[in-house]
Amino acid sequence: MLISKKMNSAINQQVGNEFGASLQYVAIAAHFANEGLTALAAHFYEQAEEERDHAMRFVRYLVDAGGRVEIPAIASPRATFKNAADAVRLALNHELTVTNQINQLVELAIKESDHITNNMLSWFVKEQLEEVSSMDNLLKVVQRAGESNLIHVEDYLTRLHAKTARMVAEAKDES
Ligand SMILES: [Fe+2]
Numbered sequence: 001m002l003i004s005k006k007m008n009s010a011i012n013q014q015v016g017n018e019f020g021a022s023l024q025y026v027a028i029a030a031h032f033a034n035e036g037l038t039a040l041a042a043h044f045y046e047q048a049e050e051e052r053d054h055a056m057r058f059v060r061y062l063v064d065a066g067g068r069v070e071i072p073a074i075a076s077p078r079a080t081f082k083n084a085a086d087a088v089r090l091a092l093n094h095e096l097t098v099t100n101q102i103n104q105l106v107e108l109a110i111k112e113s114d115h116i117t118n119n120m121l122s123w124f125v126k127e128q129l130e131e132v133s134s135m136d137n138l139l140k141v142v143q144r145a146g147e148s149n150l151i152h153v154e155d156y157l158t159r160l161h162a163k164t165a166r167m168v169a170e171a172k173d174e175s
């Protein structure tokens with residue numbers, strides 16, 4: 001086994017944290033879908049998929065490193081929100097918590113001189129910057145629009161996703 005028992009169980013915890021984030025984003029997406037805010041719903045369903053990918057990235061790493069995968073119990077996500085800003089703020093706080101958890105994993109890797117895990121974690125460190133910054137931005141857009149003008153947020157997200165889809169397609173053409 002390439003990693004310590006302690007690192008193995010810390011990564012198992014993180015698998016739970018990422019699946020937990022995924023469930024929370026499904027709950028937020030469903031809330032927006034109920035409100036008829038389809039772009040916000042689609043955005044959070046997509047975030048939920050990404051969090052599942054994060055969990056799977058850790059699972060695959062544990063297998064590669066010869067560790068044991070033991071997924072912890074996952075708390076049920078919050079299902080009710082006062083308003084859109086409340087739901088997006090919860091998501092932002094979640095991203096900040098996850099950033100903290102990733103930092104703690106990096107600390108442990110450094111303490112154990114575990115360069116292999118530290119190297120794997122650098123992808124997550126970079127990802128968290130992106131996740132926190134985009135969620136922070138979305139919260140600002142939601143707050144600026146206000147609850148009665150969430151249609152502006154829907155337009156914003158529709159344009160953002162169209163742009164991302166175009167960029168992905170262009171990158172594929174080039175490769
Ligand atoms: Fe994540």
Ligand SMILES: [Fe+2]
Nearest residue numbers: 021051095131
């Ligand atoms: Fe995330």
